[in-house]
Amino acid sequence: MLAFWECEIVSKSERKTVRKRRSPEEARAEILSAAQARLREFGVGGLNVADVARDCGMSHATVIHHFGNTAGMRTALVEHMTDVLLRDVIIALQQSDSPNPPDILRQLFAALSEGGHARLLAWLAVSGDEFSQGAPHSDQVANLFAELVPVLASRIPDHLDQKATAKRIIFLTATAALGYGIGGEPLAAVMGVSSEEAQEFPAWLGELLYPLLEG
Amino acid sequence: MLAFWECEIVSKSERKTVRKRRSPEEARAEILSAAQARLREFGVGGLNVADVARDCGMSHATVIHHFGNTAGMRTALVEHMTDVLLRDVIIALQQSDSPNPPDILRQLFAALSEGGHARLLAWLAVSGDEFSQGAPHSDQVANLFAELVPVLASRIPDHLDQKATAKRIIFLTATAALGYGIGGEPLAAVMGVSSEEAQEFPAWLGELLYPLLEG
DNA sequence: ATCTTTATCTACATCATTGTTAATAGCTGC
DNA sequence: GCAGCTATTAACAATGATGTAGATAAAGAT
Known part of the structure; x- marks a missing residue:
């Protein structure tokens, strides 16, 4: 049994996720690839940042960081x-x-x-x-x-x-x-x-x- | 200048909206027509019950009442x-x-x-x-x-x-x-x-x- | 080693959409 | 007129998606 502050510290330290750091080009390519796969499989409705990000193993905030917003991701996909x-x-x-x-x-x-x-x-x-x-x-x-x-x-x-x-x-x-x-x-x-x-x-x-x- | 209770009564009585009561067939036809128009103009993204309902001059709850849910409206549209x-x-x-x-x-x-x-x-x-x-x-x-x-x-x-x-x-x-x-x-x-x-x-x-x- | 940069994450705030519920109002039949 | 049916509505609840902010960690530079 741990004291509450220890619990807090342990849980916070365990929650430290290992981050996979990519170059911007790598990240964009990975995201667009996943987005294209989702488009093929689920149609237009599957094109949201959350699901695409999950397919890439990253948080959706990262997707937005690279493309500005959802529309940015979509137009980039169309361009590609x-x-x-x-x-x-x-x-x-x-x-x-x-x-x-x-x-x-x-x-x-x-x-x-x-x-x-x-x-x-x-x-x-x-x-x-x-x-x-x-x-x-x-x-x-x-x-x-x-x-x-x-x-x-x-x-x-x-x-x-x-x-x-x-x-x-x-x-x-x-x-x-x-x-x-x-x-x-x-x-x-x-x-x-x-x-x-x-x-x-x-x-x-x-x-x-x-x-x-x-x- | 009215007393506050009069204000309340007046505002509530004024808020009584006139309802246009349609037959179920009329309502469904009207809704599907509006949905088709939205599909033509705005693409798949424009197919939500709220906007379709507004185009018909009704509340979105009415649309759901007639088609069960959004998917019901969409499949009915495709069928039509x-x-x-x-x-x-x-x-x-x-x-x-x-x-x-x-x-x-x-x-x-x-x-x-x-x-x-x-x-x-x-x-x-x-x-x-x-x-x-x-x-x-x-x-x-x-x-x-x-x-x-x-x-x-x-x-x-x-x-x-x-x-x-x-x-x-x-x-x-x-x-x-x-x-x-x-x-x-x-x-x-x-x-x-x-x-x-x-x-x-x-x-x-x-x-x-x-x-x-x-x- | 230390610093700088920035890609990444968590947590939160916001907005849009959907669906539910209870009350209301417009018909139809009596 | 009155009663029953139900189409309609407002208000609320719930969910999901989007976007933001601050903290953190991985890499390169000095």
Whole structure:
């Protein structure tokens, strides 16, 4: 049996937690990673500082220390995810160095529909202007498309409006990839389409567009 | 100048608010309408009972009285919106009584991309299982597609797998409509596509698929 | 070693949202 | 008119999330 002051001292000394001290960059990266995982698993509702902090093994005050407030954390997350999205698209377009337009389109489709990118864009579209600060880098995306259009246009038969058709093809590829990435799985399920058939879909779309790129 | 007890009586009698008494059906409809408007304008974050109630000119306790709790209101909203979505799709497919497959596809595209239906589906996809109770009526949707597939398949050339091709065409139309409804506007803006050009896109898609339906 | 910096923690204050309860008021039927 | 039903309300309670303040500890610098 201890006297009350001893109890107090002991309990206070036992409560001394070991702190894991990170560099600011490490801390931010760790937090954003956990936040992204929570977003994937629990949706928008899971994006609160307390839960994210617990996933990182830190107190929520630390999260606020690094991002200012909850909104700061969220916009930083959007910025990070759009950065990754843009990087993936750029890589996809550069990777298909064989300037074979169907290949390019397939890469574009994959880059937009995979890796949760479509879900990110859907989230941005649905979360009413709440995260538009960290929104996609319009200029870079515009440049990307501006470079892509003439590549496709040069392959399109003369009797068509080459530039307009190229834009439409890209537009179709992008919208289909978006819809595929967001609702492809449940849609396939409800249509009785097997997952193998669904996975062949991008290739089929490429073949469908091939006649337009034979010029 | 009034004595304090008179003040009290007057203030209490003046505080008697006039109540607008609705039928349960009216109240539910009014609440769901306001909730849908808030969802459109403020996104998922705007869906709390207090704000919805204020938009209806009632207290939030009334909303809870009619739906049990906040989750009840939200699932009821999802149910209502998916009902409307399904109804619109059915109407669209029946309306094109001229069994001209390109027309059918165009109607399907319009029904899925317009009226905020695409945004609803995106919302469902992003809101991690939070509202899956009120999710689309899988059976009816499956029946819908089951009826649609043979109509298209009969028009598809023999040398192709008619049923598989029909499914792919429907799949493409649906995913493109989804992506178009969700991200068509900002995508067109960043691609330098005018809104007129974007509005012609569904028709162009129909023409693109036309050769497959000439059988 | 000592100092400085700052990432981290605990504890508290604040606010928003949700849900409950008891009273009230607007209908409908008699 | 009167009575019963219930939609509606105000007020309160409870919970959770956010943000703040001061103390503390881990690292580097001197």
